[in-house]
Amino acid sequence: PAATKNATISLSGLWCPSCAWLINERLDRSPGIQAAEVNFIRREALVAYDPERTDPRRIARQIKKFGYGARLEEDDAYNEEEAEWMRLLISGVLVMHIMFISFMLYFREWTGRAGPETEWLADIFRLMIAAFSVPVILIIGLPILRAGLASLIRGRPNTHTLIAIGSFAAFALSVRNLLAGQGDVYFDTAAILLFLVAIGHWLELRAQKVSGEAVERLWRQIPPEATWLTPQGWQRGPADAVPLGARVRVRPGERFPVDGVVAAGEGDVDESVVTGEPDPAARREGDTALAGTMNLDGGFEVIATAVGPQTVVGQIGQLLHQAMWQRAPVERQADRLAAWLVPIAVALAAATFAFWTWQDSVDTGLIHALAVLLIACPCALGIATPLTLWVGLGRATRSGVILRYTGVLEQLAEAKQVYFDKTGTLTKRPIRLQEVAVIGERLSVNGESPISNTPIPNTPISNLLLRAAAVEAMSEHPLGQAIAQGAAKWLDDLPPRAEHFRAFPGQGVCGVVAGDEVWIGSRRLMAQQGLEMPEALADTAVSWQNDGLTVTYVGWNGRVRGLLGLGETARAEAAETIADLQKLEMPVTILTGDSEAAGRRWQTALGVPVYAEQRPEDKVTRLKAAGENVVMVGDGINDGPALAAASVGIAVRQGTDVAQSAAAVILLHDDLRAVPWLIALSRVAMRKVRQNLAWAVGYNAIGLVLAVSGLLQPSLAALLMVFSNVIVTTNALRLRRADLGRLSFVEVEETEEEETEDIGDQRLEIGDSAQPPISNLPVSTP
Known part of the structure; x- marks a missing residue:
């Protein structure tokens, strides 16, 4: 059988989620379609189909039969908001005439001036209203009627059905009464309510467009063209056509078209579109430059490492695109409620019609x-x-926080506790190799460089470093990278390539170097492998631990041969992050693989519980024991299982691929203060969701009672429906500038480029932290 293919179809004419639900239901039952997902906000259908039985063009025709617009990617673009606005402009002129003439007729009735002598003039006015109403019905009403009838015929009435039945019934009754010369006419009612409904629809389209601007803006940051070096000289062409490894030129004021490594040039780069950081970052030879970032003042040449969808911005865009298709549980509940409300409304309307006709x-x-x-x-x-x-x-996207699905907001709003990993998360990179010891020898580091700038001669220490660097060069763990990089500074020769590399999460690594199986890691790992611990090295390890170093053991051939001491610095914002979480009444716990002694030092310094000697499986067990609504913030290969086990996993920017694939949230910067900020944003968002749902349900309930009782006229009902939509959309859009409290995280403000008002007056201020920043904390591993 042929492999399944996917197609994305753009939709138009959707008035509410029940429309999307109807299309989804029908596509699921269509031959050749294996799966379909319709997104109301994006107005797209993602369809998996069997190419031997159907094709995208045929699927689009099926959707059109339901009364909706459908376009493929290769078709001409269609701006539904602009088309709706043009219909409103034309209809608005006609509706103004209808309202003016209708007012004169109503004024005639209200003032008691209606009489046989002026009836002929009133009839002319009614004919004028009918004439003006016909174009309004055709321009605004026909799309509604088409979709409404299609839904009704297929047994799935929706919002189109309600509006179509009501407005066209009023129009038909008016034509009948006008031709019969008896009874009232309701041309103005039909025209005005369709116009008001169309206004509400346009407001929804506009609001949805604004809500996605921060997301869609990412796709616009990568320049469509680039200049790169070829054998024939500098060539300018599509950015997607730049070959990997090509030398790309970026002038001041231009955006980088590719991800790459700076080969020449130096200057400041605005990376706020990716990281959310407002301050420029200095870039020079050897540094990484990201596509979409702005070259402020330098002339750069970069070697392309990723283009198009493979760039960081492209990957972020793909993550956000996926997030748009992941509906939160609260969304599904609202959709089901909206779908059930339509048939209930039809039944109530039929009962109301029967009762008042009888009465x-x-x-x-x-x-x-x-x-x-x-x-x-x-x-x-x-x-x-x-x-x-x-x-x-x-x-969140604007401030450098990527959510994999919108349901994360709902989960974070319900979070009850936050767990942090220590190494690489609460500590600042890079961790540095500071001490090396073998029996009888020891080498220390002052600052960032070794005491001697010359390579270490052939000694036991150089042999230890050579073997450790060979094995750790293959590790992704931050401690392993620090060992490999630190050892390289002191070695004259490049380390050999280790064979049979293995990682033991939470314990260490192993590899074969020069025929010996070299073990690097915790004291527990040494004991498990039966490696003898010399007393002198054990005493040195205790001394280093008391000095606050992370101690890593190296051994082979049945004996521990030496020690490596690494120092790390706590992030400056660690205390502020914990203080902000405490403001939100969120308990904070730290999980670390360090020794109990080091854990106690962290607990004293930060004032929160610390669980030490935690292996990856121990972290998972503790998270599961904590129950639901738990957040885990981590970084590194050891944190992948814990991030997956938590209700919400948050990975900082330096996280490895394993960590980021397991995380529901990715911080594109390394500012941990974004964690409490995101939780506060989630709480405010869900509060507005509850407010909107309460308003919508309450409005519908009260309005139905008034309408069934005969106390609500159709024109007023249509106006109230528009008013309700305006209330809901305005309240939702207020989230863009909602005050999240006095938290220390400074988010990126909206810019004119996003076509929104500046929110400088809403920028969060940095207040004094409840705890002073910490610069250096003692740590160690067992």
Whole structure:
């Protein structure tokens, strides 16, 4: 059988999530379609299909049969918001005339001036209203009628159905009464309510566009063209066509079109689009430059290492695109409620029509039933949740925090406890190799360089460093990288390549060098492998631990041969991060593989519980024992299982691929203060979700009671429906500038480039931390 293919189809004409649900249901039942997912906010359908049975063009035609627009990627672009705005402009002129003429007729009735002598003039005015109403019905009403009838015929009535039934029933009754010369006409009611509904639809389209601007802005940062060196000289062409390894030129004021390593040039680079950091970063030869970042004042030439979707910005865009397709549980609940409300509204309208026809007349029954249909439209209910979550996703993205799915906001809002890994998360990189010891010899480091700038001669220490560097060169752990890099500074020769490398998470590594199986790691690992510990080295290890160094043991051939002492510095913002979490009443716990003594020092310094000697499986066990609603913040290969075991895993920027693949949240910068900020943002977002849902449900309930009782006219019901949509969308968009409290994290402000108002007055201030910053903490491993 042919392999399954995927297609993305752009949709138009969707008025609420029930429309997306209808398309999804029908596509799932269509032959040849193996899976379908319709996203109301993105207005796209992602379809997996069997190419032997169907194709994207045929699928698009199926969607059009439902009454909706469908376009493939190769089709001409269609701006639904702009098209809706043009329809509103044309219809608005006609509706203004209808309202003015209708007012004169109503004024005639209200003032008691209606009489046989002016009836002929009133009839002319009614004909004028009918004439002006027809174009409005055609321009605004036909798309609604088409979608509504398609949904009704297929047994899945939706919002289109409600509006179409009400407005066209009023129009048909008016034509009948006008031709019969008896009864009232409701041309103005039909035209005005369609116009008001269209305004509400346009406001939703606009709000959804604004909510996704921060996300879509990432895709626009990579320049479409680049200049790179070829055998024929400098060539300019599409950025996606730059070959890997090519030398790319970037002038001042231009954005980097590729990820690469700086080969020539020096200057400041604005990386805020990626990291959220407002301050420029200095870049020089050997540094990494990222696509989409702005070259402020230097002339650069970079060697391309990634282009297009493979760049960091491209990968972020893909993560955000995936997040848009992952619906939060609260979204699914709102969608189901909105889908159920439509048939309930139709049933209530039918009952209202029957009751008032029995009590009064067909005209009265129709008007009251029309009010029921309009007030019951679940547009506000359907848009309340996804729009709010999307605004939160965009705000987080703007500040360098990437969410893999919008449901993370819901999970973080319910979080009860935060766990931190220590090494590489609460500590600042790079960790440095500071001490080396073998029996009878010891080498120390002052600052960042060895005491002697010349290579170490052939000694037991150089032999130890050579073997340790060979094995640790293959490790991703930050301690292993520090050992490999530190040893390289002191060695004259490059270390050999270790064979049969193995990693033991939470304990150490092993590899074969020069025929010997070399073990590097904790004292527990040495004991497990039966390596004898010389008393002199054991005493040295205790001394180093008391001095606050991380001690790593190296051994082979049945004996521990030496020690490596590494020093690390706590992040300056670690205390502020913990203080901010305490402001949010979030308990904080630290998990570390260090010894109990080192753990106690961390506990004293930070004032939070610290669990030491934690292997990866111990961290997972502790997280599971903590129950649900647990957040884990980590970095490094050891943290992958813990990040996956937590309710929400957060990986800092330096996290390895394993850590980031297991994390639901990725910090593109290394500022840990973003963790409490994100939790505060999630709480405010979910508060607005609850507010919007409460408003939408309460509005529908009260409105239905009034409409069924005959106390609500259709025009007022339509106006109230628009008002409800405005309330919900405005409240959701307020999340972009909502005050999250006096937290120390400084988020990136919205810029004019995002076509939004500046929020400089909302910028969070850095307050005094509850605890002073810490510069150096003692640590050690067993």
